[in-house]
Amino acid sequence: MVNNHSEPGAPERGGKPFPVSWDQFHRDCRALTWRLNEVGPFHAIIAITRGGLVPAAIVARELGLRVIDTVCVASYDHDQQGELRVLKGVSADIAKLGGGTGKGLLIVDDLVDTGKTGRLVREMLPDAHFAAVYAKPQGRPLVDTFITEVSQDTWIHFPWDTALSFQPPIRDGAG
Numbered sequence: 001m002v003n004n005h006s007e008p009g010a011p012e013r014g015g016k017p018f019p020v021s022w023d024q025f026h027r028d029c030r031a032l033t034w035r036l037n038e039v040g041p042f043h044a045i046i047a048i049t050r051g052g053l054v055p056a057a058i059v060a061r062e063l064g065l066r067v068i069d070t071v072c073v074a075s076y077d078h079d080q081q082g083e084l085r086v087l088k089g090v091s092a093d094i095a096k097l098g099g100g101t102g103k104g105l106l107i108v109d110d111l112v113d114t115g116k117t118g119r120l121v122r123e124m125l126p127d128a129h130f131a132a133v134y135a136k137p138q139g140r141p142l143v144d145t146f147i148t149e150v151s152q153d154t155w156i157h158f159p160w161d162t163a164l165s166f167q168p169p170i171r172d173g174a175g
């Protein structure tokens, strides 16, 4: 059964919007890679789909990594978090590269919020290095490396989920 509930930062609970442009996201991914470059080398990257695919591509380019796998997890339906479902686990070839425990593997996601997704993937690969671009306080203990922390009552709007639109002037009540 899917037990949908919205997180504190969700827009309908008055979450503070934190819009991120493509340009900002690219810069933040590059900043993340500077840190990861000090931690590696890594045998492969594992992107947590779907949001992790975007930073994983940028980090892979910057670290010169060409072996990329996915763990496919579904939980949020827009801003409602339901039960976590693993649609695809780590591929056998990649699990072998990490000695079965994930040693030398880099897991990448766009953000950690409650930490539920991160915890699930960490259980699969306890010795992997887990990186996310953004972190909220509840999820922060789950990640080894991240770039920007935002408050729990913030909702991050990623560039692939948004489009340019007219905003009313601040004087007229825009948030």
Ligand SMILES: O=P(O)(O)OC[C@H]1O[C@H](OP(=O)(O)OP(=O)(O)O)[C@H](O)[C@@H]1O
Pocket: 048, 049, 050, 051, 052, 073, 074, 075, 076, 077, 081, 109, 110, 111, 112, 113, 114, 115, 116, 117, 118, 139
């Ligand atoms: O720390 P948590 O509370 O688990 O939330 C973080 C996860 O939620 C989002 O993914 P989502 O499940 O929305 O799927 P998507 O990446 O396919 O958009 C985000 O990309 C993280 O993977």
Ligand code: HPA
Pocket: 009, 076, 111, 113, 154, 155, 156, 157, 158
């Ligand atoms: O703040 C967020 N923004 C986008 N997707 C998310 N999934 C969990 N939290 C968030």
Ligand SMILES: [Mg+2]
Pocket: 048, 049, 050, 051, 052, 109
């Ligand atoms: Mg995700």
